[in-house]
Each structure stands twice: as C-alpha cells, then as structure tokens.
Amino acid sequence: MSFHKQPKDDTQHQNHLDGAVKILSSDLQEEADRSGLDNHFQRWIEDLKDVNNPELHQIVTDMQALKAHFNGGAIDKDLVSQLLGRLGTNTSKAAVFAENPNTAERVTKLGEALSAAAKQVHSPQENTAAQDLGQGSAQ
DSSP states (O other): OOOOSOHHHHHHHHHHHHHHHHHHHSOHHHHHTSTHHHHHHHHHHHHHHHHOOGGGHHHHHHHHHHHHHHHTSSOOHHHHHHHHHHHHHHHHHHGGGOSSHHHHHHHHHHHHHHHHHHHHHHSHHHHHHHHHHHHHHHO
16 A cells, blocks of 8 residues: 655655654744754755756745845844745645655645744734734634
C-alpha cells in the first residue's frame, strides 16, 4: 500500500516541513539567535529547488530573502511580516503540487504557520492574547 515513489525523499521533506512548522510556532527572534535557523532555511530552500517547479520560484526567492535578512542582525519586522505573509499564501497554494498526501497536509500546515507567524511578527502583543483566547476555546 505504498503511495509515494521515493519514500526516503518524501520522509525527508516531511521531516523538514514538520521542523519548519515547529520553528514558526515558537519565538522567531529567539530562533534567529540560534545558528540552527540558518541551516533550516537552507534545507527548506534546497527542498524547494529539488521539486524543480517554476510555480515555486517566488517561494524560493522569498525564502532566500528571509534567510539573508535573519543573517543581517537587526530584524525589520515589517519586511519579515511581509515576506512571511506572502510565503504563507504561496505555500498554501503550493500544497496541490505535492504528490504524497502526507506531504500535502504538511505543506498546508506550513502555509498556515507562515501566515500566523506573519501576524505574530507584525503585532506580537495583540496576537499572543488572541491566540491564547483562540486556543482556549478551540478545545
């Protein structure tokens, strides 16, 4: 009952997607201070390039810009929010290109996490309270 052509590659991509969602759900400034964030961005960029789909070009470009910005020291919250927002929208749309349903589900979650991170970066205090309220009533 195998539904993917390259299980190893799919599993690797899924692990990278899970890791990206985890990072985006935590404190981005704190993550930016760790060297691991740069490596994670690079893995993500390589995964996207491996897909070799021209439709994903804008995502690759935005990821490279985000990686370069986080390497630059001071964080421009407006720029980061804009990049994360566009990445969220484009990543959610890109889920249709995933052949493996498990990968598609993770890409969708990543798109949602990127969009949420964009809002969090833009107005951290407001969203933290809203997210706390949302999480409390959701379950």
